[in-house]
Amino acid sequence: MHQLAVFGNPITHARSPEIHQLFAKQHGIEIDYERILVPPGEFTRYAHRYLEGGAKGFNITVPYKADAYHFAEQCSKAAALAEAVNTVSIKQGVIYGDNTDGAGLMKDIVDNLGWTLQDKKVLVLGAGGAVSGVVSNLLGGAPRTVEILNRTVSKAVAIVEKQNDPRLRAIETPGDAYDVIINGTSVALQGTTLDLPASIITAESCCYDMSYGNGAFLGWCENLGVSQLADGLGMLVEQAALGFNIWFDLEVETIDVIAALRQ
Secondary structure, rough: EEEEEEEEOOOOOHHHHHHHHHHHHHHOOOOEEEEEEEOOOOOHHHHHHHHHOOOOOOEEEEOOOHHHHOOOOOEEEEHHOOOOOOOEEEEOOOEEEEEEEHOOOOOOOHHHHHOOOOEEEEEEEEOOOHOOOOHHHHHHHOOOOOEEOOOOOHHHHHHHHHHOOOHHHEOOOOOOOOOOEEEOHHHHOOOOOOOOOHHHHOOEEEEEEOOOOOHHHHHHHHOOOOEEEEOOOHHHHHHHHHHHHHHOOOOOOHHHHHHHHHO
């Protein structure tokens, strides 16, 4: 029985236990995957205690991906570039941090949805750990530009400076008519709406919410006539598949898992 978990706050909404149980079933592996609510300021203590109990590793969701980055003794290139970790494992006795969010997002956008970023004008909303973990992969999709819009502009600027890519910039006000808009804020979890001008969207825009469930952002897009909409459930499954591979060195099928969770 392999011990695994997801750390976060809030955590009751997390569907990682269901996802990884379905992955484990594909390979006949027995896992005990739990949700762990971590109080503010307690991440390091909880993480050490969990690993000391013999766990194989754990996932991290909001708001602790940056804490997990500092907790890990070694990190992958993706995690180092993002300064955010969503998957912790033990490699030869070393606490290793990885970030599978960006690769999972791109796999969902390109392979599952059939969208393309090539030569597209992309707007990313937010500049927290979720966004910092995917920007590098978005740039890898060969967009024309990627603009980051965040209430605190300095956070967006920090992401831009780390990437050092002329196609990427932080903005204070959005432009018009983006081809792809990706929401990386917690608006869906908070049940609020974003104060955005309708001019950023056309009927041909592709709108993606990295969160899943509430649908406040996608509802706003749909009301403006957008038909190509997707929430982050596919990304969640795809990044989890990459994490499962890190722990077990096994490939898993994701399409049926996404469909099962939709139901």
